[in-house]
Amino acid sequence: MHIIEKDCLIDFFKMINKKFEYVVMRNADELPFDNFSNDVDILIDETKYPLFDNEMKKIFFEHGFERVERTSFHGIECYTFYNIKNERPYSLKIDLFFNIEGGGVRYYEFRDVIQYQVLNNNGIRVFDLKTESYLTALKTLVAGGKLKNKYLERYLANPINPSSDLIANCPSDTLNEYLKYIYFNRSNPQSINRKRIIFETFKQNFKNSAVNSIKRLIHHYRLELSRMFNKQYFIVLVGPDGSGKTSVINRLLDDSKIILRSIPDRIATFHHRPHLFRNISDLFKKELSEKEIDERTFNPHSGKVSSKFISFFKLLYYSIDYRLGYIIKIMPLQRENKFIIFDRYFFDFIVDQKRSALKISEKTALSIYEFIVPKPNKVFFIKVDPEEAHARKKELPVDVIDEINSNYDRLTEKFNYFQIIPNKEFEKSYHEFLKNFIMVITEKIKV
Numbered sequence: 001m002h003i004i005e006k007d008c009l010i011d012f013f014k015m016i017n018k019k020f021e022y023v024v025m026r027n028a029d030e031l032p033f034d035n036f037s038n039d040v041d042i043l044i045d046e047t048k049y050p051l052f053d054n055e056m057k058k059i060f061f062e063h064g065f066e067r068v069e070r071t072s073f074h075g076i077e078c079y080t081f082y083n084i085k086n087e088r089p090y091s092l093k094i095d096l097f098f099n100i101e102g103g104g105v106r107y108y109e110f111r112d113v114i115q116y117q118v119l120n121n122n123g124i125r126v127f128d129l130k131t132e133s134y135l136t137a138l139k140t141l142v143a144g145g146k147l148k149n150k151y152l153e154r155y156l157a158n159p160i161n162p163s164s165d166l167i168a169n170c171p172s173d174t175l176n177e178y179l180k181y182i183y184f185n186r187s188n189p190q191s192i193n194r195k196r197i198i199f200e201t202f203k204q205n206f207k208n209s210a211v212n213s214i215k216r217l218i219h220h221y222r223l224e225l226s227r228m229f230n231k232q233y234f235i236v237l238v239g240p241d242g243s244g245k246t247s248v249i250n251r252l253l254d255d256s257k258i259i260l261r262s263i264p265d266r267i268a269t270f271h272h273r274p275h276l277f278r279n280i281s282d283l284f285k286k287e288l289s290e291k292e293i294d295e296r297t298f299n300p301h302s303g304k305v306s307s308k309f310i311s312f313f314k315l316l317y318y319s320i321d322y323r324l325g326y327i328i329k330i331m332p333l334q335r336e337n338k339f340i341i342f343d344r345y346f347f348d349f350i351v352d353q354k355r356s357a358l359k360i361s362e363k364t365a366l367s368i369y370e371f372i373v374p375k376p377n378k379v380f381f382i383k384v385d386p387e388e389a390h391a392r393k394k395e396l397p398v399d400v401i402d403e404i405n406s407n408y409d410r411l412t413e414k415f416n417y418f419q420i421i422p423n424k425e426f427e428k429s430y431h432e433f434l435k436n437f438i439m440v441i442t443e444k445i446k447v
Contacts, residue, residue, distance in 0.1 A: 001034055004083060004090045008063035009035060012094075013124060015059055020052055021045055023117040023125045025097065026132065031124045038261045039078075039093035045110055046098035049077070056094065057445050065092065067442035071227075071337050074220040075101040080261050082442055084435045093261035100135060102142055103194075104220030105201040105213075107171055116166075134160040134179075138170075141178050142201075144194035156186055171204035172197045228335040231377055233441055236342040239382035240352070240404040241396055242389030244423045245343050248382060251430050252341075252437070259434065260339075268333045272344040273318065274325020280314055304357060311360040315349055318356075319372040322346055326374040339441070346373045351407035377417065378440045380433060381408045384423040 001009070013032035016022055024031060025041040044052055056079070057068070065081035072078070075098050083090040100108040116131035127135065133155040140147050147155065160166060170176045174196045181189050205213035237245040253264045260266070306314060330340055349356055350365045386401035396404075412418040419436060423429040 002090055004064065004086070005035075005092055006033065008060060008065060008081075009033075009040075009092060011063065012056065012059045015055055016042075016052070017123065017125075019055060020048060021114065023114060023127055025127065025135065028124070028126065029120050029122075031120065032122060035092075038257060038263075039095050041095045041097060043097045043099075043110065043114070045114075049096070049098065052096070053077075054447075058447050060092070061445050061447045065090075066445055067438060068445050069442045072223055073102075074104060074216075074223055075099055075106070080442075081445075082438050084438055088431060089259055089435060089438055091259055091261050100139070101216075102139070103198045104217040105171075105198050105205055106216060107138065107142065107175075107201060108166070108169070112165070112169065129154075130158045130160045131166070133158045134166060137179060137182065138175065141175060141192055142194065142197055144192050146188040146192070147182065152182070152188065155182060159183055172200040174200055224335060227337060228331045230334055231374075233334070233337075233339045234330070234374075234376045234378075235340065235437065235440065236345040236347075236376040236379045237382060238344060238347050238351075238379060238408060239384065239423075240386075240389055240401045242391070242393035242401070243382040243384045244392075244426060244429070245382050247426065248380075248430055248433055249341060249343055252434070255434070262339075266338055268338045268340050270340070270342045272342070272348065273321050273346075274329045275321070276325035276328060277317065277321040280317060305354065305359050306357055308359055311353075311358040312364065314356070314358060315360060315365060315368055316372075318349065319346065319368050322373045330374070342376070345376065345379070347379070347408070347411060351411065352404050375417070378436075379411075379415070379418045380436070381412055381418055381420045382423050382429070382433075383408070383420050 010032045022042050022044045025043055026037070028035065028037070028040070030036055031040070060068075060081045064083040064085050067082045067084060069080040069082070070078065077096045078093070079096070080091055080093045099106050099110050100113060113127070113131065113135070116127050117125045118128045120126050126132070133151070136151050137147055137155045140151065167176070170179075174193060178189050178192065202213060202217065205216070237248060239245055249269060252260075253267055256262050256264045256267055305311075333340055346369050349358060350362055350369065353359060353365075383405060386398045386405060389401050390396065390398045408418075409420075412420055421429055421433050421436070
């Protein structure tokens with residue numbers, strides 16, 4: 001951790017030690033002076049959440065973490081705080097849990113588990129090792145997963161007392177059977193019936209409080225749907241061949257863990273289209289010859305240009321791919337809270353029609369885009385000197401690259417969600433992109 005992150009985390013724990021009842025889930029012996037994982041999972045009393053949220057934001061804001069990415073799951077509020085005042089961004093991720101729950105059902109209330117807290121060597125409240133091992137195993141199973149070796153070994157080495165209230169109050173018999181299986185067979189079950197666990201738990205929740213259990217389930221599915229329709233993380237990179245789009249995306253993937261506090265898999269990348277439909281040319285050709293493949297790769301303007309009439313229907317075909325592809329491919333990824341990044345987009349059909357062998361007016365292409373194609377949150381135009389771009393990739397001549405740049409300049413003036421990132425020195429350009437990317441996915445903290 002950088003000193004900026006470390007100082008903020010220390011002050012954050014000083015504050016919550018004084019003001020709140022809490023427990024850090026996962027025994028983090030290094031806290032508050034370091035953090036070996038992407039995030040800090042903290043269980044708090046839901047009734048104290050508004051106050052906790054306010055006090056937490058004050059601390060982070062004082063340390064220069066003025067922007068935050070927020071995501072809500074059932075029973076979890078996720079915060080990724082960013083400090084973008086320096087040459088490179090710094091970040092900290094805090095996940096707040098209110099109870100042990102998920103999938104619209106509740107396994108344990110806050111009060112059921114908070115009693116098992118102890119202090120780590122640095123005075124941070126954590127669960128005792130047996131409770132921590134049990135809850136880690138439980139959360140993994142109820143998500144339909146299997147325990148990683150380190151968690152499996154910890155669970156086997158620190159068995160919870162069979163007469164414990166946690167065992168007695170486990171709401172699912174199937175879940176209990178899985179936990180017993182792991183202990184006696186010293187291995188994961190062959191398969192996990194997550195639906196049965198959730199159904200049994202819902203029945204028990206319903207028996208305890210019918211109204212609350214139904215409210216909980218409705219709240220869960222409302223959140224799931226709201227994320228699916230949230231386009232907060234829909235980003236596009238455009239520019240001619242050789243502008244550096246691929247390099248920027250690859251660097252972002254490399255930095256995802258340390259900067260975005262996310263695994264690289266959270267970034268879902270697409271090239272040009274969702275590709276729900278095949279290329280039109282591929283519909284009529286079973287196989288391309290090596291010569292045709294070389295032509296497509298090394299001379300993207302080599303295709304025979306279609307008539308205006310054919311071009312219109314080709315563009316309509318591809319625009320439907322964007323629309324249906326968004327519904328079928330992109331929206332489920334939004335529900336999973338993924339960053340959606342396109343390398344190129346529909347704009348290629350407007351600024352570089354020869355690449356797709358089209359001949360259609362810019363006005364018509366723009367109208368199709370406006371009426372049919374889903375709009376991204378932000379489009380970053382990676383702009384590079386035409387001669388430098390040509391030196392990197394020889395596919396297009398300098399004058400064509402210059403024309404593509406000019407066409408993108410016009411789109412930048414037309415659409416307020418376009419932004420130019422000059423790519424003269426890659427490191428400077430990348431960090432400018434990264435800071436602006438963070439600005440798109442976050443909001444400014446209000447204190």
